Amino acid sequence: MVITFPHMGKMYIPVKALFDELDVDIVIPPKISKKTLEIGLKTCPEMACLPLKINIGNYVESIKRGADTIVLSGSCGPCRFGYYGVVQKEILRDLGYDVEIVILDPPREGIKEFWERVKKISGNSSLYKGLRAINKAFKVCEETEKLLQLVLRQRCREVHKGDTDRIFNRFEEKIRKVKGAQAILDCIYETKEELENIAVDNKKRPIKVGIVGEIYTIIEPYVNLEIEKRLGNMGVEVHREMSVDGWVKFHLSPDIKFRRRQKRILEEAKDYLGLCIGGHAWETVAHTLNYSRQGMDGIIQLLPFGCMPEIVAESILPTIAKDENIPIMTLVVDELTGEAGYQTRLEAFVDLLHLERSRKENEFGKVLSWN
Amino acid sequence: MNIGIPRALSYFDYFPMWQTFFNHLGFKITISSPTTKDILNKGVSLCVDDACLPVKIFHGHVADLVGKVDAIFVPRLISVSPGEFICPKFIGLPEMIKNSIKNLPPLLIFNYNLHKDTEDKKNAFYDLGRQLGLSSRSIEKAYKEAISRQYIYEVMLESGQNPLAILHPKEKWDKLDSCKGVIGIIAHSYLVCDRYISMDIVRKIRNKGYDVRVVGNVSQKKIEDNLKAMPKRLFWSYGKKLLGSGMEWLKGNEVDGIIFLSSFACGIDSFIEELIQRFNARKLKLPYAVFTVDEHSGQAGFDTRLEAFLDMLEWRDKSGYNFSSHGQDVYSGKSSF
Known part of the structure; x- marks a missing residue:
């Protein structure tokens, strides 16, 4: 049995740690590229959301490298993600790939089935070994997120442009070669130290932008055309609450402190949206409100075309923008998003934020480019 | 009081239930006119671009009712059957309306959630009745009438009626x-x-x-x-x-x-x-x-x-x-x- 899984940002690092500890063979899908997307576009329903198409591309590329079992988490909420597994199975079947898809639904959908599926993919490891592996994977997940947050902090402040990206690219190359959770952690710590030692301008007060929206679009750089890198290299500090680590902490691990903080943020948004409508729409609204109260200069919402829950959030955001007096931009991405137009919009938004800030700091409030 | 019901989305599934409920309690109801080019255009201009056509049309129907009625009935269908959901846009519908259309009369939001139990149907109607300031007894009567009408409608459909x-x-x-x-x-x-x-x-x-x-x-x-x-x-x-x-x-x-x-x-x-x-x-x-x-x-x-x-x-x-x-x-x- 060789397991593979779809890409979602840097999720492959903790997943690799988990299966390495369980001594299960895995294939990490190659980095998402245009080719990956093209495989998906040819075979998937036109109206389906972008992640489904990219997932299929990941599967096909992994199957060609020897994978025969696909692991996917499931859900039974109103978002389409919950039915990905079934539709993807039918698509792969018609493509002629005889693979098994193991969908990990929440245990309340049937505890026995859940347990059997977990046993199947864990290579019949003992309970002790399993728990230890999960524990280590949690640790790797947390450290990866810390590293990513450090990258966000350093990139906009670096003195020599490109330092951060160079170190991080090297890290990504290295991580695929090492084996075992400890080796991965060592690799992370090493990169962290390197990053901390690059030359940065600590006096700089960069423009701060919060990113909200659909989780996959936010954390998968190929889909959002590397928005973090683009903004960072423009000298903008990017804030991103949504992460694999956050999801794991909220849904899987018993981290009560984190959960209470998230619940409080959600509670604060109840004037705008007071219930879960599926996906991450509630979080989008709540984080937008939270960011604007934290003193961000602007907020960007990201969603894939046709995402059902985010559309509801999108229609609420203009009201928040007015009430809190903060610029919000919504970017919808799909397989046709053009790079140049995207870059132009980002640059224009950042220019606007610079103007807005200098207007706020000038007590007469009279700085506009034409007067 | 004149209550406006938009002729869109879940109206076509549940209109016998809603109409009977309001009629039984003695309210005048106004149903927006069937969709026209004008309603569609209004909806498209008010709603966010990325929404689907039916949701845009719903916006158009609400806009059509603005100014003609004292309150507009907006259903929030979270779930119509235990353990299941409807499209997320149905759940967020009242929020979408509130944030997209200006000069709205008060909204009567009907929170219909049978995710846990079908008996919660009753709570939804009680909640609606209380928003209108009615006594439990009159709500109970209207509710019973409403669901029996709804049942008849569903039976008619299942027997092959168009x-x-x-x-x-x-x-x-x-x-x-x-x-x-x-x-x-x-x-x-x-x-x-x-x-x-x-x-x-x-x-x-x-x-x-x-x-x-x-x-x-x-x-x-x-x-x-x-x-x-x-x-x-x-x-x-x-x-x-x-x-x-x-x-x-x-x-x-x-x-x-x-x-x-x-x-x-x-x-x-x-x-x-x-x-x-x-x-x-x-x-x-x-x-x-x-x-x-x-x-x-x-x-x-x-x-x-x-x-x-x-x-x-x-x-x-x-x-x-x-x-x-x-x-x-x-x-x-x-x-x-």
Whole structure:
């Protein structure tokens, strides 16, 4: 049995740690590229959301490298993600790939089935070994997120442009070669130290932008055309609450402190949206409100075309923008998003934020480019 | 008090229930006029661009009611069956309306959530009644009347009645005695019953001499039975209806052709349509067409495609699978036309 899984940002690092500890063979899908997307576009329903198409591309590329079992988490909420597994199975079947898809639904959908599926993919490891592996994977997940947050902090402040990206690219190359959770952690710590030692301008007060929206679009750089890198290299500090680590902490691990903080943020948004409508729409609204109260200069919402829950959030955001007096931009991405137009919009938004800030700091409030 | 009900989305599934409830309590109700070009344009300009056509139309209907009524009834259908959901846009509908339309009269929000238990239906009506400042006794009576009317409507549908015949009783909807065949339309009720956005597809097909079946005509029991074959529980109530009735028709003894009518960017349809299409292609190969409507749909193109589909059905009866697209039949040597 060789397991593979779809890409979602840097999720492959903790997943690799988990299966390495369980001594299960895995294939990490190659980095998402245009080719990956093209495989998906040819075979998937036109109206389906972008992640489904990219997932299929990941599967096909992994199957060609020897994978025969696909692991996917499931859900039974109103978002389409919950039915990905079934539709993807039918698509792969018609493509002629005889693979098994193991969908990990929440245990309340049937505890026995859940347990059997977990046993199947864990290579019949003992309970002790399993728990230890999960524990280590949690640790790797947390450290990866810390590293990513450090990258966000350093990139906009670096003195020599490109330092951060160079170190991080090297890290990504290295991580695929090492084996075992400890080796991965060592690799992370090493990169962290390197990053901390690059030359940065600590006096700089960069423009701060919060990113909200659909989780996959936010954390998968190929889909959002590397928005973090683009903004960072423009000298903008990017804030991103949504992460694999956050999801794991909220849904899987018993981290009560984190959960209470998230619940409080959600509670604060109840004037705008007071219930879960599926996906991450509630979080989008709540984080937008939270960011604007934290003193961000602007907020960007990201969603894939046709995402059902985010559309509801999108229609609420203009009201928040007015009430809190903060610029919000919504970017919808799909397989046709053009790079140049995207870059132009980002640059224009950042220019606007610079103007807005200098207007706020000038007590007469009279700085506009034409007067 | 004059209460406005938008004639869109879940109206077509639940109007007997709502109308009876308000009527019984002595309120005057105003239902927005059937969709017109004007309502559509209003909706498109008010709603966010990325929403689907039915949601935009709902915005248009609400805007149409503004200024004419004292309160507008906006349903928030979270779940209509235990353990299941509806589209996320239905759940966020009141928020979308509140944030997109200005000068709204007070909204009567109907929180309908049967996710835990079907008995919660009652709470939804009590909640609605209290918003109107009514006593529990009068609510109870109106509620009982309302659900019995709703039940009658659903039974009528399951017995094969066309929902349009119930909505437009003045027109002629008799059963066709000598129909050429039966076409099954897989579509949400809010598409098929809205004659403007569905381009009156039901009437057009009937005029061509075919009878029409819609999703509402398949009983819930059959739907549940068919869905047992799926590897994972489907958690959208509307999606279940579409897929379950599609699978019923794919057994091949009820309809001669299937039309899937979907609105552009409908999230649920994109998956259900894919599944039905693949099942059909593997097994029966019934004539099957997908019609996608959006705010730009041209009537002429739609009609042409529909006629072509029906023509194809007739040719298939005549020459089976063996007709070439041009000239003589490859196998029999007869002309295909």
